[in-house]
Amino acid sequence: MINNTISDFMNSLDDFSDLQDSNCDCRRKKCKPKCFKICECDCEDKCEDKCERQRHVHEFLGSTRLATYVGGVHNHRFAGVTSQAIPYGNSHVHKISVNTDYFSDHFHGICVVTGPAIDVGGGKHVHLVQGFTTVSECHKHSFIFTTLIENPIQ
Structure with missing residues (x-):
């Protein structure tokens, strides 16, 4: 069971290949819906959503x-x-x-x-x-x- 879950997960990693600096759209001054890290754009009005908060680590x-x-x-x-x-x-x-x-x-x-x-x-x-x-x-x-x-x- 665990091996199948991990195998399925590893096959879906391509979805995360673009997680680098593409989280903010400065032209519209808002974050994209699925932010995975802190925004790094130079927007004057940064989002007050998930982009602004650091998510937990282990x-x-x-x-x-x-x-x-x-x-x-x-x-x-x-x-x-x-x-x-x-x-x-x-x-x-x-x-x-x-x-x-x-x-x-x-x-x-x-x-x-x-x-x-x-x-x-x-x-x-x-x-x-x-x-x-x-x-x-x-x-x-x-x-x-x-x-x-x-x-x-x-």
Whole structure:
């Protein structure tokens, strides 16, 4: 079930390829209906909607699964903060881009999009993340983790 959901989601990522600086239309001095980040235009009258607010982020940390290469069996650690929330269906997702720690003369990149929000009660949620690192030293690692709860002290 999870693999199908993630597969469907990954196939829809092309919808998010134009999320860069196209959120504002300065000629009409208003934001486009689906804003995914803070407006960056020089409009005198900026919108007072989603464009003006930063959406939430999540912290994450984890370790890759073990892999074998010339230097032996090993894994890597990583940590960071996700992108702001990106609306997706009735939920939202986040982008993650981070490098692992440096071990035995190499590191790996991790560049994925989380799954949709998973409710954990109390109005809080996490996101499932799974995938593979980039290849380095002729090997890659798999990983699976969840993000931390957004703003856990509120």
